[in-house]
Amino acid sequence: MYQQFKIRAEGVSAEVYHFVTKEAALDHVINFLQADGLADTSGALAVWAECSFLDGIDRDALRKIAGLKFEVTRELAAQARFGISQMEWALADTGSLAQNSTAIEQRLVSSLPSIHIALVPTNGILPDMPTLLSRVHPAECRYLAMITGPSRTADIERVLTIGVHGPDRLVIIFVDELGGGC
Amino acid sequence: MGTEFKESITRAVNNANLTGALGKFSEAYKVNRAKAYEGIDFEELRGRIAELKGYAAAHLDELSDQFQKNAEACGATVFRTKDPAKVREYILKIAQENGVKTVIKSKSMATEEIHLNRYLEEAGIEVGETDLGEWIIQLAGQTPSHMVMPAIHMTKEEVSDLFSKEVNERLTSDIPRLVKVARDKLRPTFLAADMGISGGNIAVAETGSIVLMTNEGNARLVTSLPKIHIALVGIEKLIEKFADVATILQALPRSATAQLLTSYVSVITGPTPNSDGSMKNMHIILMDNRRSEMAADPKFKQALQCIRCASCLNVCPIFRLVGGHVFGKVYTGGIGTILTAWFDELKKSEDIQGLCIQCGACTDVCPGKIDIPDLIMEIRRRLVKDQGLPLLQKTIYAVVNNRKLFHGMLRAASIAGKPFTSGKFVRHLPLFLADLTNGRSLPAIAEEPFRDRIKKISQPKFKEKAAFYAGCLIDFAYPEMGESLVKILNNGGIEVIFPEDQTCCGAPARYNGAYEVAASNAVDNINALLREDVTYVVSACPTCTVALDHEFISTFESLGQTEWLPQAKILAEKTVDLSTLVTKLVAAGRLTMKEGQKLGKITYHDSCHLKRTLKVSEQPRELLQKAGYELAEMFECDTCCGMGGSYSMKLPEISAPILQRKLKNIKDTGAPLVAMDCPGCVMQIRGGIDQDGAAIIVRHTVELLAEQLEK
Numbered sequence: 001m002y003q004q005f006k007i008r009a010e011g012v013s014a015e016v017y018h019f020v021t022k023e024a025a026l027d028h029v030i031n032f033l034q035a036d037g038l039a040d041t042s043g044a045l046a047v048w049a050e051c052s053f054l055d056g057i058d059r060d061a062l063r064k065i066a067g068l069k070f071e072v073t074r075e076l077a078a079q080a081r082f083g084i085s086q087m088e089w090a091l092a093d094t095g096s097l098a099q100n101s102t103a104i105e106q107r108l109v110s111s112l113p114s115i116h117i118a119l120v121p122t123n124g125i126l127p128d129m130p131t132l133l134s135r136v137h138p139a140e141c142r143y144l145a146m147i148t149g150p151s152r153t154a155d156i157e158r159v160l161t162i163g164v165h166g167p168d169r170l171v172i173i174f175v176d177e178l179g180g181g182c
Numbered sequence: 183m184g185t186e187f188k189e190s191i192t193r194a195v196n197n198a199n200l201t202g203a204l205g206k207f208s209e210a211y212k213v214n215r216a217k218a219y220e221g222i223d224f225e226e227l228r229g230r231i232a233e234l235k236g237y238a239a240a241h242l243d244e245l246s247d248q249f250q251k252n253a254e255a256c257g258a259t260v261f262r263t264k265d266p267a268k269v270r271e272y273i274l275k276i277a278q279e280n281g282v283k284t285v286i287k288s289k290s291m292a293t294e295e296i297h298l299n300r301y302l303e304e305a306g307i308e309v310g311e312t313d314l315g316e317w318i319i320q321l322a323g324q325t326p327s328h329m330v331m332p333a334i335h336m337t338k339e340e341v342s343d344l345f346s347k348e349v350n351e352r353l354t355s356d357i358p359r360l361v362k363v364a365r366d367k368l369r370p371t372f373l374a375a376d377m378g379i380s381g382g383n384i385a386v387a388e389t390g391s392i393v394l395m396t397n398e399g400n401a402r403l404v405t406s407l408p409k410i411h412i413a414l415v416g417i418e419k420l421i422e423k424f425a426d427v428a429t430i431l432q433a434l435p436r437s438a439t440a441q442l443l444t445s446y447v448s449v450i451t452g453p454t455p456n457s458d459g460s461m462k463n464m465h466i467i468l469m470d471n472r473r474s475e476m477a478a479d480p481k482f483k484q485a486l487q488c489i490r491c492a493s494c495l496n497v498c499p500i501f502r503l504v505g506g507h508v509f510g511k512v513y514t515g516g517i518g519t520i521l522t523a524w525f526d527e528l529k530k531s532e533d534i535q536g537l538c539i540q541c542g543a544c545t546d547v548c549p550g551k552i553d554i555p556d557l558i559m560e561i562r563r564r565l566v567k568d569q570g571l572p573l574l575q576k577t578i579y580a581v582v583n584n585r586k587l588f589h590g591m592l593r594a595a596s597i598a599g600k601p602f603t604s605g606k607f608v609r610h611l612p613l614f615l616a617d618l619t620n621g622r623s624l625p626a627i628a629e630e631p632f633r634d635r636i637k638k639i640s641q642p643k644f645k646e647k648a649a650f651y652a653g654c655l656i657d658f659a660y661p662e663m664g665e666s667l668v669k670i671l672n673n674g675g676i677e678v679i680f681p682e683d684q685t686c687c688g689a690p691a692r693y694n695g696a697y698e699v700a701a702s703n704a705v706d707n708i709n710a711l712l713r714e715d716v717t718y719v720v721s722a723c724p725t726c727t728v729a730l731d732h733e734f735i736s737t738f739e740s741l742g743q744t745e746w747l748p749q750a751k752i753l754a755e756k757t758v759d760l761s762t763l764v765t766k767l768v769a770a771g772r773l774t775m776k777e778g779q780k781l782g783k784i785t786y787h788d789s790c791h792l793k794r795t796l797k798v799s800e801q802p803r804e805l806l807q808k809a810g811y812e813l814a815e816m817f818e819c820d821t822c823c824g825m826g827g828s829y830s831m832k833l834p835e836i837s838a839p840i841l842q843r844k845l846k847n848i849k850d851t852g853a854p855l856v857a858m859d860c861p862g863c864v865m866q867i868r869g870g871i872d873q874d875g876a877a878i879i880v881r882h883t884v885e886l887l888a889e890q891l892e893k
């Protein structure tokens with residue numbers, strides 16, 4: 001299913017990576033942020049929403065990276081270049097991610113910044129949407145968000161253009177060690 | 183049709199930006215849609231959608247109750263009303279109570295249906311559209327031209343002019359740059375807005391959830407950033423079960439934009455926390471505005487199965503020429519005509535219903551399985567019932583309804599038309615058919631109609647008999663097609679009888695809403711065709727075949743006349759089109775064609791009624807290939823030729839460019855010969871080729887096959 005997901009997600013311009021350990025994934029995230037301008041003189045910010053990936057990780061050490069914040073507010077998210085969150089599920093047949101986004105912070109980091117980095121537990125990959133909907137109870141999951149590739153429009157002359165109101169890059173990182181979705 | 187309406191059509195077909203953009207899009211759409219549906223059984227899927235939406239339409243009250251109960255249990259406030267005015271008042275009241283100064287919106291047809299923006303703006307509230315296309319339209323002070331792509335009629339240069347004014351900076355027409363400008367310009371509006379208004383693609387009764395889909399991500403911001411969220415949902419968006427969301431989402435993005443899924447799907451069930459820790463103030467408005475009346479109408483309840491994908495617009499040969507503005511301000515295209523007739527008023531659909539040429543292309547792709555052309559015919563019927571027929575048409579039908587008089591006039595025309603005939607074509611037609619020659623040559627009325635010619639053919643006697651229903655065109659314009667048919671069936675061991683009392687199939691009357699006339703034609707024909715015991719009633723005109731096979735029955739049903747129904751059903755049983763019957767005879771080894779013929783290249787045009795109503799498309803192709811022709815398919819082989827009976831008379835400004843497109847596609851194959859199964863299409867295409875001067879021969883399949891029989 002991972003292969004199918006990867007093909008579909010890349011088909012809609014998402015970037016897909018896979019790591020066995022959290023440590024390797026974390027290294028990748030930090031390198032990515034720094035390579036893409038975090039903490040350079042431009043003062044680019046990254047906001048990281050609460051998630052189980054962060055359990056057992058020394059946040060204070062990470063805070064030393066200039067521009068990386070764990071306090072997600074509207075203002076910070078609106079200024080940030082990167083938003084990081086954990087998405088619980090991935091749908092193999094459409095290349096989509098899904099998350100219980102009831103907490104506003106989860107939505108802010110995935111909708112306001114121009115790059116969204118999504119951490120996904122590898123065994124959160126489901127075959128399709130019917131499977132997802134059978135696991136979700138709307139009364140508890142007040143805001144179920146599905147994301148398929150970056151924000152796009154074709155409203156001017158039908159030319160596909162990436163990044164209108166949402167992120168123009170979606171970076172998906174699967175992590176085996178994260179276990180399953182909830 | 184009003185002059186103003188006619189002018190809007192002329193403007194549209196002459197707008198090269200519009201027809202260029204729509205034309206290109208419609209071509210790409212067909213390919214991409216097919217790709218998006220790869221591996222999915224579309225018929226099975228739309229069967230399920232039609233069923234679940236049909237169920238919801240039949241239980242609107244129950245589902246509304248259930249939705250309200252469940253959404254309120256989660257903390258949302260649900261307001262239900264039949265009246266668009268109450269919707270506007272309710273939204274304004276909430277806005278005023280909460281001191282709202284600015285509103286941001288994500289795309290919602292329901293808000294356009296009730297003209298919400300203008301109302302709120304007049305009350306001093308600033309309203310910002312955030313969907314890029316809607317924003318462009320708002321800046322331009324226009325209305326959307328397409329349900330899914332509101333600004334498809336505008337060029338990047340026009341957009342760059344608009345944006346330049348908005349940001350006080352001279353912008354180029356670089357599209358990614360323009361999109362970035364829109365993002366930057368709208369961002370502060372999002373962050374400052376006091377209220378978000380959205381529509382709802384789906385409302386789930388079982389859970390009280392609403393589903394929102396966007397590609398741009400604006401609906402996520404509209405539902406997340408402001409502290410108040412109002413969702414305006416037409417009650418036709420209700421479905422019963424949460425699991426069925428997946429069924430609709432499997433079809434909607436594929437049909438709408440050929441995507442597997444839109445970039446963002448949000449399923450919202452009650453209020454969620456704001457970023458300051460308070461809870462969102464969430465209201466859901468379930469709006470009726472005549473939807474439950476529609477649900478109670480035995481014919482139109484079907485239209486509530488619509489999931490608003492707009493694929494019916496994307497495949498419509500008329501829409502791609504004229505675009506949305508001709509249709510009015512809110513809902514456009516075929517389904518838009520139906521929705522306008524209901525949500526606005528029947529009278530408003532008077533002009534636009536005439537745009538539909540009844541080709542059926544939309545019904546083929548509709549994920550809600552709606553018979554759009556049939557519903558448009560029903561609108562026509564009701565308009566005629568309300569307002570009567572125009573005098574000219576009344577006169578025509580008085581004639582058509584009197585077979586002897588009608589046929590007498592056609593015979594007279596063959597003589598009177600002579601001075602105007604050059605070769606095989608008429609440049610000007612006498613009598614009421616005068617307008618017919620606009621933009622294309624017409625066949626001369628034959629000196630001797632088929633009904634006279636058949637008497638001179640000596641047929642061998644066979645046990646098996648078929649009644650030939652010729653239809654007006656073969657009888658009076660193309661009798662040679664009838665002769666070919668007799669030759670073929672005789673060769674296959676069938677004797678052809680020609681019931682003299684057969685008359686017009688009633689299609690012209692029916693397609694103009696004159697159902698009473700059509701019913702009386704039907705009765706005459708049933709009497710004529712069932713008098714003698716025959717195995718088949720065969721026709722070489724698909725429009726006539728459809729009349730005999732389906733429409734007599736549905737005309738009686740629409741009028742509530744039951745007396746002739748059993749006879750009509752017997753007739754339908756026996757009715758068969760030429761290609762299907764010949765295919766049968768060939769398969770049974772009763773008919774053989776000359777072996778090893780090399781007849782060269784041919785291309786084939788699918789007639790709308792044959793392909794989409796009768797589902798016959800492979801049979802004539804196989805027969806022609808068996809006869810020795812080498813098939814070269816043309817582009818858009820099954821797109822309408824623009825004939826549509828009297829359509830080409832009423833709307834020559836649309837019919838002509840459709841014909842030109844067809845001619846180009848035929849020429850591009852390089853074949854010197856084009857075949858088709860319909861004398862109406864022959865008339866249109868042969869007439870077009872005659873004026874065009876191309877060296878291409880246009881024939882009915884029946885003639886080509888008759889030439890290649892063994893013996």
Ligand code: SF4
Pocket residue numbers: 437487488489490491492493494495517544547548549550551552554
């Ligand atoms: S009528 Fe059918 S094709 Fe047209 S918008 Fe509705 S569901 Fe789509």
Ligand code: SF4
Pocket residue numbers: 494497498499500501515516517537538539540541542543544545554555
């Ligand atoms: S039947 Fe043909 S012309 Fe009429 S709405 Fe459908 S696609 Fe358009």
